Amino acid sequence: MEALGQRARAASRAMARADSATRNRALSLIADAIEREAEALRAANGQDLEAARANGLAAAMVDRLTLSDKAIATMVEGLRQIVALPDPVGEISNMKTRPTGIQVGQMRVPLGVIGIIYEARPNVTVDAAGLCIKSGNATILRGGSEAIHCNRALAKIVKQGLIDAGLPEDGVQVVDTTDRAAVGALITMPQYVDVIVPRGGKGLIARLMEEATVPMIKHLDGICHVYIDAKADLQKALDIGFNAKCHRYGTCNTMETLLVERTVAPAVLPELARLYLAEKVELRADAEAFAILDAAAYPHLAQATEQDWATEYLAPILAVRIVDGIDAAMDHINTWSSKHTEAIVTEDYSAAMRFLREVDSASVMVNASTRFADGFEYGLGAEIGISNDKLHARGPVGLEGLTSLKYVVFGHGEVRK
Amino acid sequence: MEALGQRARAASRAMARADSATRNRALSLIADAIEREAEALRAANGQDLEAARANGLAAAMVDRLTLSDKAIATMVEGLRQIVALPDPVGEISNMKTRPTGIQVGQMRVPLGVIGIIYEARPNVTVDAAGLCIKSGNATILRGGSEAIHCNRALAKIVKQGLIDAGLPEDGVQVVDTTDRAAVGALITMPQYVDVIVPRGGKGLIARLMEEATVPMIKHLDGICHVYIDAKADLQKALDIGFNAKCHRYGTCNTMETLLVERTVAPAVLPELARLYLAEKVELRADAEAFAILDAAAYPHLAQATEQDWATEYLAPILAVRIVDGIDAAMDHINTWSSKHTEAIVTEDYSAAMRFLREVDSASVMVNASTRFADGFEYGLGAEIGISNDKLHARGPVGLEGLTSLKYVVFGHGEVRK
Numbered sequence: 001m002e003a004l005g006q007r008a009r010a011a012s013r014a015m016a017r018a019d020s021a022t023r024n025r026a027l028s029l030i031a032d033a034i035e036r037e038a039e040a041l042r043a044a045n046g047q048d049l050e051a052a053r054a055n056g057l058a059a060a061m062v063d064r065l066t067l068s069d070k071a072i073a074t075m076v077e078g079l080r081q082i083v084a085l086p087d088p089v090g091e092i093s094n095m096k097t098r099p100t101g102i103q104v105g106q107m108r109v110p111l112g113v114i115g116i117i118y119e120a121r122p123n124v125t126v127d128a129a130g131l132c133i134k135s136g137n138a139t140i141l142r143g144g145s146e147a148i149h150c151n152r153a154l155a156k157i158v159k160q161g162l163i164d165a166g167l168p169e170d171g172v173q174v175v176d177t178t179d180r181a182a183v184g185a186l187i188t189m190p191q192y193v194d195v196i197v198p199r200g201g202k203g204l205i206a207r208l209m210e211e212a213t214v215p216m217i218k219h220l221d222g223i224c225h226v227y228i229d230a231k232a233d234l235q236k237a238l239d240i241g242f243n244a245k246c247h248r249y250g251t252c253n254t255m256e257t258l259l260v261e262r263t264v265a266p267a268v269l270p271e272l273a274r275l276y277l278a279e280k281v282e283l284r285a286d287a288e289a290f291a292i293l294d295a296a297a298y299p300h301l302a303q304a305t306e307q308d309w310a311t312e313y314l315a316p317i318l319a320v321r322i323v324d325g326i327d328a329a330m331d332h333i334n335t336w337s338s339k340h341t342e343a344i345v346t347e348d349y350s351a352a353m354r355f356l357r358e359v360d361s362a363s364v365m366v367n368a369s370t371r372f373a374d375g376f377e378y379g380l381g382a383e384i385g386i387s388n389d390k391l392h393a394r395g396p397v398g399l400e401g402l403t404s405l406k407y408v409v410f411g412h413g414e415v416r417k
Numbered sequence: 418m419e420a421l422g423q424r425a426r427a428a429s430r431a432m433a434r435a436d437s438a439t440r441n442r443a444l445s446l447i448a449d450a451i452e453r454e455a456e457a458l459r460a461a462n463g464q465d466l467e468a469a470r471a472n473g474l475a476a477a478m479v480d481r482l483t484l485s486d487k488a489i490a491t492m493v494e495g496l497r498q499i500v501a502l503p504d505p506v507g508e509i510s511n512m513k514t515r516p517t518g519i520q521v522g523q524m525r526v527p528l529g530v531i532g533i534i535y536e537a538r539p540n541v542t543v544d545a546a547g548l549c550i551k552s553g554n555a556t557i558l559r560g561g562s563e564a565i566h567c568n569r570a571l572a573k574i575v576k577q578g579l580i581d582a583g584l585p586e587d588g589v590q591v592v593d594t595t596d597r598a599a600v601g602a603l604i605t606m607p608q609y610v611d612v613i614v615p616r617g618g619k620g621l622i623a624r625l626m627e628e629a630t631v632p633m634i635k636h637l638d639g640i641c642h643v644y645i646d647a648k649a650d651l652q653k654a655l656d657i658g659f660n661a662k663c664h665r666y667g668t669c670n671t672m673e674t675l676l677v678e679r680t681v682a683p684a685v686l687p688e689l690a691r692l693y694l695a696e697k698v699e700l701r702a703d704a705e706a707f708a709i710l711d712a713a714a715y716p717h718l719a720q721a722t723e724q725d726w727a728t729e730y731l732a733p734i735l736a737v738r739i740v741d742g743i744d745a746a747m748d749h750i751n752t753w754s755s756k757h758t759e760a761i762v763t764e765d766y767s768a769a770m771r772f773l774r775e776v777d778s779a780s781v782m783v784n785a786s787t788r789f790a791d792g793f794e795y796g797l798g799a800e801i802g803i804s805n806d807k808l809h810a811r812g813p814v815g816l817e818g819l820t821s822l823k824y825v826v827f828g829h830g831e832v833r834k
Contacts, residue, residue: 013751013775013777016774016775016777017774017775090774096796098794098795098796100789100794102782102785102789102794104794104795104796107773107774107781109774109777111807111808112777112807194807194808195807195808209630213626215632215806215808233830235830236830239830239832240830240832242832243832243833244832247832247833334430343826343828356524356825357433357434357507357524357526358430358433358434360430360433360526360529360823361823362823362824363823363824363825363826364524364823364824364825364826365519365825365826365828366826366827366828367827367828367829367830367831368519368826368827368828368829368830368831368832369828369831369832369833371832371833372517372519372521372826372828372831372833373824373826377515377517377519377521377833378515378521378824379513379515379521389632390528390529390611390612390821391528391611391612391632391634391808391809391821392808392809394821394822394823394824395823395824396824404807404808404811405811406777406778406779406780406781406811406812407779407780407781407790407795407811407812407813408773408780408781408782409760409780409781409782409783409785409789409790410783410784410785411760411782411783411784411785411786411789412784412785413650413652413653413656413657413784413785414784414785414786414789415656415657415659415660415661415664415785415786415788416660416664416786416788416789416794
């Protein structure tokens with residue numbers, strides 16, 4: 001791993017130096033090669049799938065591991081979309097002339113070497129390599145051991161694309177071992193790795209947080225809230241309350257707890273419950289909400305416990321709580337939220353402004369579904385992940401999150417007096 | 418420390434919510450009180466100085482510990498300058514309407530709770546508290562134990578200022594113990610502390626890096642370079658080469674290694690040496706530079722070893738190396754630099770552009786003295802430190818570095834299709 005880190009550090013200089021056209025050419029060559037070699041990739045993936053079934057891997061994991069025709073087409077399309085994105089590298093901003101005569105501004109530059117640790121999803125290999133090449137970084141990819149054959153085949157294609165475009169072949173390295181110690185080494189080499197992006201479950205990330213000495217851009221869980229305010233528009237409340245829960249259950253920007261202001265609860269809750277009923281959503285309600293829903297004869301109803309406020313269900317289950325107003329709603333959110341995404345439904349200007357300002361989460365919304373919190377919907381083009389952190393990158397992380405701003409000074413011979 | 422952390426977290430919400438006028442009022446009240454109670458502060462400082470002398474503290478440390486009239490006036494003036502700075506909190510940028518109808522932008526918000534660990538310099542207590550109050554953060558300050566009496570007196574003034582302005586008294590807490598375990602606790606409470614800013618020597622920071630689980634904005638050393646290119650203007654080379662070394666020796670943005678392109682070395686080096694001679698600067702030269710300087714009869718001359726390339730002298734000593742050109746200069750810098758500040762002296766446009774783009778340091782300059790790398794010179798108003806890190810904040814860290822950008826979405830009832 002030490003040698004791999006040294007090669008990445010060396011390659012990072014050439015990657016950072018390369019112009020836009022060269023980096024885009026590499027991405028296009030890789031996309032073309034994946035398309036051309038789809039059959040060989042599926043054969044490599046077949047070896048992984050065979051081993052996975054022999055080892056009794058869960059069906060859901062086998063599903064994510066599978067490189068279907070559609071998955072291959074999506075990878076290729078993803079790379080071509082990345083080619084079309086503006087180059088983030090080299091942009092100079094905030095250039096100002098100081099009284100001393102020097103001009104000071106900030107230049108956007110690659111971070112250097114990015115380590116990505118992920119589970120058995122071969123598409124991440126290509127998506128992550130693509131974003132790192134585009135942003136002028138060198139990358140070390142460590143995918144789940146179940147996908148090793150497929151990742152090897154993809155690594156070969158990526159390397160050839162880099163070479164053919166005139167970039168260093170070590171610009172993207174796939175860790176070619178299933179040894180778990182490799183991860184331990186990768187996250188403790190700050191001299192070679194500038195940032196780690198873990199993509200995977202909470203368990204993986206908790207483990208990395210214990211051991212890592214390299215900074216991380218990490219995604220924990222999404223315990224997202226919608227607060228229906230006293231001055232909410234009823235139709236918007238129903239639309240957003242339904243969409244935030246039922247559009248997809250397994251995503252991190254799905255609402256897990258609904259907060260309803262007391263005076264509007266009798267009007268809103270039974271109406272919303274009718275919509276949830278069609279989707280068989282189970283409701284875990286606090287005492288007041290329970291009374292309202294019980295009276296409305298909602299069938300999938302249970303009493304909420306404090307544990308429900310802290311749970312990311314990722315399932316057709318929703319916690320419901322009646323609150324006194326915006327202060328109580330924000331207290332609940334700032335106590336229980338995972339700081340991912342929260343929304344208020346209201347027509348009250350001051351309530352909207354307070355919610356935006358005071359709720360301490362990566363995405364805060366007024367009158368919109370929490371499901372919008374992602375890189376494509378925000379216009380970032382593609383995302384390497386969604387950050388729950390406050391430093392560096394917060395919320396969906398696109399190409400900019402893989403860069404940093406250094407100061408640049410244009411002088412004319414100035415010295416400090 | 419646990420209770421202190423909880424109080425800071427609770428206070429951080431009120432600090433973030435407070436409007437500009439309230440935060441500025443607190444700063445002004447604190448400035449007035451420090452002025453008014455200067456005598457009591459000096460008395461408290463007297464206790465610290467007495468103990469310091471009894472414990473045989475080094476003269477340089479006693480000097481930094483001393484709260485002179487001038488030091489008090491500077492603290493007061495610093496706070497009033499912070500009042501005059503624009504409020505970074507609440508600024509919304511990049512607001513764009515997406516095809517779905519939602520408007521997405523980013524809002525600048527306080528980080529939350531900032532822990533500051535520093536040595537026996539009472540002025541840092543006030544500077545750091547001021548920057549954190551201005552940026553809407555709660556703060557936990559842990560100063561050197563030698564300054565404990567003075568810091569207690571300052572903490573009392575700061576608390577009263579917060580209370581009188583209507584802010585929570587726990588908005589700024591000074592750790593009132595000289596127990597070293599307090600630092601260990603502070604840097605491992607990510608649930609209560611969002612970022613640690615260590616201000617102190619390399620030893621302190623290396624220790625914190627080993628143990629911290631809270632992210633840090635850290636300042637390591639400043640091994641800064643000036644590269645005199647083949648196309649350098651001779652006068653600019655002399656001005657910058659002299660100023661970058663001799664303006665002040667003990668600062669992190671002082672040049673420690675001078676790189677000179679081979680063809681201009683015979684013209685530049687003896688001239689520069691004449692300027693250094695007046696300041697008795699000792700030169701540690703590689704073989705080629707040694708030959709040139711020896712021939713010019715420079716008296717304070719020694720052969721450089723590789724150790725010199727890695728040394729932050731903070732003294733009238735300068736390492737000198739002859740290089741082949743810009744590529745060799747950048748290789749040297751990217752190998753040996755502490756990634757703080759580097760400058761090129763050149764009239765060659767392409768060389769200047771390459772240096773700016775390819776040198777991977779927090780500040781990169783063309784035709785200007787490295788001594789300009791600081792918050793005041795860059796127009797940030799005041800700085801909490803200078804970051805050698807790449808993530809979040811790089812180079813001088815002002816109020817913006819104590820904030821983060823969260824996404825805000827203005828919707829009109831939109832849901833995800």
